[in-house]
Amino acid sequence: MNRTPMLAAGHAAVDFYQGAVPALVPFLVAGRGYGYVAVSGIVLAATLLSSVVQPVFGVLTDRWRMPWLIPVSTLVAGAGVALGGVTDSYVLTWLAVALSGLGVAAYHPESARLARIASEGSHVRMSWFSLGGTLGFASAPVLVTPLLAGWGLGASPFLAAPAVLGAVATLPAVRALAGGGRAARAAAPVSGRDDWPSFVRLTLVIVFRSVVYVGLSAFVALYMGGGVAGAVALFVLFAGGAVGTVLGGRLAARWGRMRTMRLAYALAVPAVAGVVLAPGAVAYVFVAASSIALYAPFSLHVTLGQDFLPTRVGTAGGVTLGLAVSVGGLASPLVGALAEATTLRAALACLIVFPALAWLLARTLKEPVPEPAA
Structure with a gap:
C-alpha cells in the first residue's frame, strides 16, 4: 500500500505553521504596532531554531529510528503558533513562535527518511510528499486571515487544530513504515559513498533559494498593501508553490533532475524581478511565476x-x-532593516540576485551516479 499520501497529509499539517507565521505579520503590525524589524524578528524566531537544530535531528535519526518524533513534533509546531497570538509580550511571542520552529525542525529529518521508503525512489511520489508541505503553506493565509480578521489575535489557539488532525492522519503510515526494520531497510538500500563537496554546493543552492522565497513570504503581503490584497498575494505565492512542486517531479522524470533544477532557477530571475517592477495587479502574475x-x-x-x-x-x-x-529567515531581519532605511520595494529588489546565484551554482553539480555493486 502506498503510504505517501498519509505522510503528505502530515507534512501539510507541519508546514501549515511555516505559512501561518507570515500570515500573522499584518495582524501583529496592526494590533501591536510592530515595525519591519520587529516582525522580521518574529519570522526569524520561526526559522532560527529550525535552521540550527534541524541538522542535529538529522544526525540523531541516522543513528536511531525515532518515528515518534513525527506526531510529537507536529503537535509542538501547532502549540507554538497557537500561543504566539495570545501573549502580550514581544519576548513571549518570539519564544512561542520559536517553539513552533523547533517542532518543524524535529519533524523533517525522520519524515524525509520514511518518505524515501514510501516513495521507493520515485521522483513523482516524492514530489507528492513535498506537495503536502506546499499545500500546508498555501492553506495558511486562507485559514489564518479570516480567523484573525474576525476574532482577533486572541483566536490563535484555534490554529492548533491542523496539528492534531495531521498527527492523527500520519500515525498509520508511521506505524507501517517504521515497524518492520528489515522491510524498511530493504526498501531504502544504502549504496555508494558520501559526496560531501557536491552536497555542500547543493546546500548553498538551497540557501540562496530560501533567502528569496522566505523574503517574499515575509513581506509580499505588506508590499501588496496588506489586508485582503496581502492575503491574496500570500495565497498566490503558496499555491504557485504547489503547482511548481508537482511540475518539478514530472519534469525530472522526463528531463532529469539537474536540467529541471537549472531551468527553474534561470526562470526565477525574471519572475522575481517582475514582482518588484510590474505595475499593480500584474505583480500577482509574477508572484505566481516566482513561486512555481x-x-x-x-x-x-x-x-x-x-x-x-x-x-x-x-x-x-x-x-x-x-x-x-528555514534558513532564509536568518536573512529576513536584514531585508526588514533595509526596508526601513530605504523602501520595501528597494529591499525586495535585492532578492533578485539570489536565484541567479542558485542557477550559477547548480551548473557546477552533476547527477549522482551510484557505485556498481561489488
Missing part, C-alpha cells in the same frame, strides 16, 4: 541530497527538506 520556479526543484533537492549522502539519509533530509524553508 522556486518550488519546481523543491522535491529534487531532497532526493539529490539523499543520493549525495547515501549513508546519511536523515542528515541529508534534515538539511535539504528543512533548511529549504
Whole structure:
C-alpha cells in the first residue's frame, strides 16, 4: 500500500505553521504596532531554531529510528503558533513562535527518511510528499486571515487544530513504515559513498533559494498593501508553490533532475524581478511565476541530497527538506532593516540576485551516479 499520501497529509499539517507565521505579520503590525524589524524578528524566531537544530535531528535519526518524533513534533509546531497570538509580550511571542520552529525542525529529518521508503525512489511520489508541505503553506493565509480578521489575535489557539488532525492522519503510515526494520531497510538500500563537496554546493543552492522565497513570504503581503490584497498575494505565492512542486517531479522524470533544477532557477530571475517592477495587479502574475520556479526543484533537492549522502539519509533530509524553508529567515531581519532605511520595494529588489546565484551554482553539480555493486 502506498503510504505517501498519509505522510503528505502530515507534512501539510507541519508546514501549515511555516505559512501561518507570515500570515500573522499584518495582524501583529496592526494590533501591536510592530515595525519591519520587529516582525522580521518574529519570522526569524520561526526559522532560527529550525535552521540550527534541524541538522542535529538529522544526525540523531541516522543513528536511531525515532518515528515518534513525527506526531510529537507536529503537535509542538501547532502549540507554538497557537500561543504566539495570545501573549502580550514581544519576548513571549518570539519564544512561542520559536517553539513552533523547533517542532518543524524535529519533524523533517525522520519524515524525509520514511518518505524515501514510501516513495521507493520515485521522483513523482516524492514530489507528492513535498506537495503536502506546499499545500500546508498555501492553506495558511486562507485559514489564518479570516480567523484573525474576525476574532482577533486572541483566536490563535484555534490554529492548533491542523496539528492534531495531521498527527492523527500520519500515525498509520508511521506505524507501517517504521515497524518492520528489515522491510524498511530493504526498501531504502544504502549504496555508494558520501559526496560531501557536491552536497555542500547543493546546500548553498538551497540557501540562496530560501533567502528569496522566505523574503517574499515575509513581506509580499505588506508590499501588496496588506489586508485582503496581502492575503491574496500570500495565497498566490503558496499555491504557485504547489503547482511548481508537482511540475518539478514530472519534469525530472522526463528531463532529469539537474536540467529541471537549472531551468527553474534561470526562470526565477525574471519572475522575481517582475514582482518588484510590474505595475499593480500584474505583480500577482509574477508572484505566481516566482513561486512555481522556486518550488519546481523543491522535491529534487531532497532526493539529490539523499543520493549525495547515501549513508546519511536523515542528515541529508534534515538539511535539504528543512533548511529549504528555514534558513532564509536568518536573512529576513536584514531585508526588514533595509526596508526601513530605504523602501520595501528597494529591499525586495535585492532578492533578485539570489536565484541567479542558485542557477550559477547548480551548473557546477552533476547527477549522482551510484557505485556498481561489488
